Amino acid sequence: MQRSELQQYLQEFLQVDKFRDYAPNGLQVEGKSEINRIVTGVTACQPLIDAAIACQADAILVHHGFFWKSEPQVLVGMKRRRIKSLLVNDINLFGYHLPLDAHPQVGNNITLAVQLGLQEAAPVSSLPQELLWRGYLPHSMSPELFTEWIAAKLGRKPLHLPAPRKDIRTVAWCTGGAQDYIDQAYELGVDAFISGEVSERTFHSAAEQGIHYYAAGHHATELYGIQALGAHLAQQFGLEHTFIDIANPV
Known part of the structure; x- marks a missing residue:
């Protein structure tokens, strides 16, 4: 062509x-x-x-x-x-770049959801450019089991920043270097947030707001x-x- x-x-x-x-x-x-x-x-x-x-x-x-x-x-x-x-x-x-992150058919966020087995995956409509997504695990998992789940699916063990909540069922995510979406993810009331990278401030956001954070790798996500x-x-x-x-x- x-x-x-x-x-x-x-x-x-x-x-x-x-x-x-x-x-x-x-x-x-x-x-x-x-x-x-x-x-x-x-x-x-x-x-x-x-x-x-x-x-x-x-x-x-x-x-x-x-x-x-x-x-x-x-x-x-x-x-x-x-x-x-x-x-x-x-x-x-x-x-x-961003057009590939957000695309509903071949985008990074939807294909990561498929790879991780996340159900009812959809962008958060209240945010611009449809870059933050939300969905559900097929069943509740402990934070430790979810760490191993991500590692098995992506071939790379994520860095887990823990929170007081015990089990994880609802998840938000944005691939790549989107760790600062953790605050919007907290507002959604999800149990965990996944992105590719992590910053020093991410630790405090996760701990103080009580949301598990998983840095699963910019490339891997x-x-x-x-x-x-x-x-x-x-x-x-x-x-x-x-x-x-x-x-x-x-």
Whole structure:
């Protein structure tokens, strides 16, 4: 398919215009106009780009792309090497951040819910951009058992910040670096909140508000959305799709 066709489809499918984000969503580096083979991955790091080159990919789709508001604007060092690799090999780079977190079909939050077996998963409608989600465990679990449950499902043991409540049934979550949603999660009255990362202040929020917090890994909580998006495009357009996981313990 043509690059412009894929770009337009993703713009509409992921409802990109709904979001105010920290980086551009869509085509970030232009490559060849005809796309038949795509590679997906969480972050546009050099090992992912190298693997895509080895796969002879026409395009890479990632959750964490380039040109973040907080990063230097000059093309030097690591950033230059990454972009040079894409340009020399004529590979398109597409990045989708918040639109991929929130999407109800292939988004990071819904696919994490499926991976963890959370039921009645839905975004909290009172918050903007539908980034905080809520659902239920199939049955109540002790905090310790829920730690092991997450570890088994994600292949990574989470950091658990405990609270006085005993059992866990209701859960809120937002993938990635969304630990500061813990205060909104508390307002929902849930037993536990899951995100990817943790800050010093998160410990105090969990302890003083009586809500269990699980830092399950930024990378580990965002593995599934980009895979689902790639599978969707392969099915929709007959593209060849390969997901490449560049392991990250964070």
